[in-house]
Structures are given as C-alpha cells and as structure tokens.
Amino acid sequence: xxxxxxxxxxxxxxxxxxxxxxxxxxxxxxxxxxxxxxxxxxxxxxxxxxxxxxxxxxxxxxxxxxxxxxxxxxxxxxxxxxxxxxxxxxxxxxxxxxxxxxxxxxxxxxxxxxxxxxxxxxxxxxxxxxxxxxxxxxxxxxxxxxxxxxxxxxxxxxxxxxxxxxxxxxxxxxxxxxxxxxxxxxxxxxxxxxxxxxxxxxxxxxxxxxxxxxxxxxxxxxxxxxxxxxxxxxxxxxxxxxxxxxxxxxxxxxxxxxxxxxxxxxxxxxxxxxxxxxxxxxxxxxxxxxxxxxxxxxxxxxxxxxxxxxxxxxxxxxxxxxxxxxxxxxxxxxxxxxxxxxxxxxxxxxxxxxxxxxxxxxxxxxxxxxxxxxxxxxxxxxxxxxxxxxxxxxxxxxxxxxxxx
Amino acid sequence: xxxxxxxxxxxxxxxxxxxxxxxxxxxxxxxxxxxxxxxxxxxxxxxxxxxxxxxxxxxxxxxxxxxxxxxxxxxxxxxxxxxxxxxxxxxxxxxxxxxxxxxxxxxxxxxxxxxxxxxxxxxxxxxxxxxxxxxxxxxxxxxxxxxxxxxxxxxxxxxxxxxxxxx
Numbered sequence: 001x002x003x004x005x006x007x008x009x010x011x012x013x014x015x016x017x018x019x020x021x022x023x024x025x026x027x028x029x030x031x032x033x034x035x036x037x038x039x040x041x042x043x044x045x046x047x048x049x050x051x052x053x054x055x056x057x058x059x060x061x062x063x064x065x066x067x068x069x070x071x072x073x074x075x076x077x078x079x080x081x082x083x084x085x086x087x088x089x090x091x092x093x094x095x096x097x098x099x100x101x102x103x104x105x106x107x108x109x110x111x112x113x114x115x116x117x118x119x120x121x122x123x124x125x126x127x128x129x130x131x132x133x134x135x136x137x138x139x140x141x142x143x144x145x146x147x148x149x150x151x152x153x154x155x156x157x158x159x160x161x162x163x164x165x166x167x168x169x170x171x172x173x174x175x176x177x178x179x180x181x182x183x184x185x186x187x188x189x190x191x192x193x194x195x196x197x198x199x200x201x202x203x204x205x206x207x208x209x210x211x212x213x214x215x216x217x218x219x220x221x222x223x224x225x226x227x228x229x230x231x232x233x234x235x236x237x238x239x240x241x242x243x244x245x246x247x248x249x250x251x252x253x254x255x256x257x258x259x260x261x262x263x264x265x266x267x268x269x270x271x272x273x274x275x276x277x278x279x280x281x282x283x284x285x286x287x288x289x290x291x292x293x294x295x296x297x298x299x300x301x302x303x304x305x306x307x308x309x310x311x312x313x314x315x316x317x318x319x320x321x322x323x324x325x326x327x328x329x330x331x332x333x334x335x336x337x338x339x340x341x342x343x344x345x346x347x348x349x350x351x352x353x354x355x356x357x358x359x360x361x362x363x364x365x366x367x368x369x370x371x372x373x374x375x376x377x378x379x380x381x382x383x384x385x386x387x388x389x390x391x392x393x394x395x396x397x398x399x400x401x402x403x404x405x
Numbered sequence: 406x407x408x409x410x411x412x413x414x415x416x417x418x419x420x421x422x423x424x425x426x427x428x429x430x431x432x433x434x435x436x437x438x439x440x441x442x443x444x445x446x447x448x449x450x451x452x453x454x455x456x457x458x459x460x461x462x463x464x465x466x467x468x469x470x471x472x473x474x475x476x477x478x479x480x481x482x483x484x485x486x487x488x489x490x491x492x493x494x495x496x497x498x499x500x501x502x503x504x505x506x507x508x509x510x511x512x513x514x515x516x517x518x519x520x521x522x523x524x525x526x527x528x529x530x531x532x533x534x535x536x537x538x539x540x541x542x543x544x545x546x547x548x549x550x551x552x553x554x555x556x557x558x559x560x561x562x563x564x565x566x567x568x569x570x571x572x
Contacts, residue, residue: 052540052541053539053540053541053542053543056541056542058550060526060551061550061551061557062557064557065557096433097433221514223461223462223487224513224514224515225513225514225515226462226463226464226513226515226519227515237487239462239487244487244490245490336432336433337432337433337437337494338432338433338435339435339465339483339492339494341464348464350464350465350483352465352467352481352483354469362469363469363470365465365467367464367465367483371518371522372515372518372519375514375515375517375518376514404541405541
C-alpha cells in the first residue's frame, strides 16, 4: 500500500449537522409511553420536545358521570405503582367534603397501607435507576420485597396492582391475622435487604460517578416549576404534605423528612432510600398504636355512604334501605368545593372536587405530580448526554398513567 | 394550620385591590374569591412577590364550565404559600365565545403545561403563552371536550353495535 496515511474509514455524514432522534414513545429505556423528539449533536442533546397524552383516558370526564364510590378504580390507574395512596386520597377527599370523621384505627390502617405503597413506589424507582446505570442485581433483590407488599394488599383487598383498596369511610373489611402476620414478616425481612441494596449503591464509585451532578436543579427553579415530592426535597426544600397539612392522623407519628442538597440524580436516589426507612418507622409505630385502639373497627359509622354487609341487606330493613339509597344515588351531598392533597409517591397528589349536591362530581380535577414534574424534563435535558437524560428520566419517576390521566 | 389566618390574607389583598375582589368565601377552610381578567395578572404577581404573603408556589390551574351562567367559563388558580402554609383559591369567570385570560407563564414556568391542559379541555386562550396548543388530546381534535355540552361518549358511534359481538 502506497498511501499509508489515508484513513480507511469513510464517513460521509456531515459531522457539524445535528440529528433528530425520536426517543419513544415505546423506547425500552423510558419505562412507559413517553415520546421526546430530541435534536442531537453527536451524543449530546441540543434541544428537545416532550409529546405526551399517549394513554390519555379522559378520567376527569368519566368522573363527572360516576358516583363517588365508583371513581376509586379510576384513581388506581393514575400512579399504578402506588395506587393505594391514590385510592385513599380520593376517599379522604370525599370524606372531607361530607364531614366524615374516621376512627383512629382506620387512620392508622390507612397509614400502614399508604406507607407500604410509598415503599413499593420508591423500590421500583430506585431499582430501575440501578438498572439504567448498569446494575441489575439490586433491582432483583428489591422486586422480591415488592412482591411481599403486594401479598399484603392481596390479603386486605384481594387485588395487587390496581387495588381499589378501602371504601369511603374506611375499609371494606378488617385486616385479617394473615395480613398482620405478613406485615410483621415484611418488617423483619425488608430492612436487611434495603441495607444490602444501599451497600451496593450508596458508596459505589461507578454509581456516584454516573449520577452525581446529573440533572442538578436548584430549589428556586424547582419551586418555579411547581415540583413536589422526593425530587423537590432532593433540592433541599422540606415540603411534604404529610407534615404541612397532616391527613389520616400523620401528626401522631414521629418521622423525619429527608432532604438533599444538590437536587441531582444521586440526591433523589438517596432521598428515596431514606424515605423508605422513614416509612418502615411509621409502619412500626402504626402497628403499636393499633394495639391500643378498640379491635374490629375498620370503618366510620356512616350508613348513608358506607355499603352495609350483604347478609344485612337481605335480612335487615334498614340496611336494605341504605343499600338502595347508596346504589341509586339518592343521598344529598353538600354543595361545596374541596381541595384535598396527599403525599403520593411522586409528590403532592391533589383532588379538586366541585360538587353540586348530586351523586357524582360536577367537576373533578386531579393535580397529578408526574404531569407537573415532567414539564421540566425537556428544558433540563438541553446540553445533557443522552445516557444522562435516560437516568434523569428514571429518577424523576414519571408514571405514564399519572402523566396522562 | 397556617401561620397566617384567612382573614389576614384577605385583609391584605383587599387593601391593595379593594372592590376588584368579590365574593370571598371559605369552603372547608380554603379562602376562595373571584376577580376579573383585567386584574388577575397583577393579583398573581402581588401574591407571589408580597414579602409577607409569599404565595410562591403555584399548585394548580384548571377550569370549570357552568353553561347556565352569564359568564360560563371559570379559570381556577390554587396558590400555596409554603412559608406560611396557607392556600388560596382564585376564580376568574370568562365569556363563552373565545374566552381569553392573561397567561401566568411569566410568573411561574410551571404554569406552562397547566395552561395547555386547560386550553385542551376548555378552549381558554391564555394570552402570552409561549406554546399554546393541545397537550393530551390529538391535534386534529376540533372540540373542547370538558365543556358540558359534549357527552361522555358519541351516541352515534357504530362500532359498538350488538351484531359486531354476535348478539
């Protein structure tokens, strides 16, 4: 060969032009139906546009045509990684509107289930974040624990993912002994596994290099974008609905709100892990508190809104009347409006309910944290590497069902 | 609850805006009042920047449709003062044909998608919005589906007839 110095690699691509990349809507790295049209300069993102609405199901319209108790299954399908929180947030909204006071035992049972749901939500998020940074094993350890949480749901309500757990006023049935046994077993087994997971990641050089400083957000920007939940707390803002406006007797519990400093992917990971420890603490306290409450109380005494047991419907005149009135929607409700929010897995999950006194809402609006948190994603991705943008999305924990409602 | 009472908040707002604030109520403890679209921008800016009130967190923007009212379309803002832990709800009612209201995107970046969603559902034109187009529904849609005149399902659709299912 005479001309040794000529390149053997011929590339006719213009190296100074940008490329358009269609990331999604069914990309395996996005864990859900998200489309982002990105303008790429090599591996670096120049700009991007998010397109959402791929699984929009018009829940707000459907809710205007359904009685209150039939809206619970709709809320299941918002954030389906922690559907009990959505269910109970909705029940508490209706209870707030109707002025129903729930017994303490019901509140504590709800707290147990909601904190389990928070753990399962954070398990998914942090497990997947590990997968996206290249560490698969942590995810597998955690999935086993999520299975145990789902078994507890199953014992309480019969369902696993879209739980439809509880009723307006409390629970459909009391927790049985197996549920409590499984709960105690979970509380024994889970902390060592979470500790092991943290040992794998928290001080892992590769993981820290990969996540630290990625997608860092300062608190002013986060508040300007109305962020809430773990990702807001990772920036250092200690806003948690459970503390700011305690619902379901959260004021009786002793727990801490972990906050981060940089608001980057690593801080969000650490905040979520720490929240799981706090959730375990809350559940342990709740189990102790339940011991002191009268046994067998699992719903408020509101016959106008809580369906009576079937045996009583068949044998008891009063129960039959209430059953009929609930199902036919013949009970007057107050003409008012209510905003109630709970701390969901991803942040402030709000229900704005306008009631005209009928059996279904006049207007129901869901303030969905994923929808509001996700809007910063495309602007903040500018200048990021594509691989960083992927883990940034994982750490935002955007759930498609909640994004699109 | 919060460090500031609803009365104190309302007092401060009426001192500044006087008659432009109407029908203050407190449904279930949340201070609610109405204003009009000429004032809403100034009001939101005042609430956000006032050193005592500090309503710096925009919780939500949504809308509601009352077809029988003279001004049928209502835009509803929920603001939250994280420092004082007080919430406030503001309503602005607009006319039916081409409802228009100034955008809040100059105050909060987070208002962007909330206003797009509200436009998508109710067809409210947010003036000054950088990118006001549909967000959840398809771009080809011609109606604003959350208005009351649109039924949940099209009664004329033919793909759900019994004979498709052997009935």
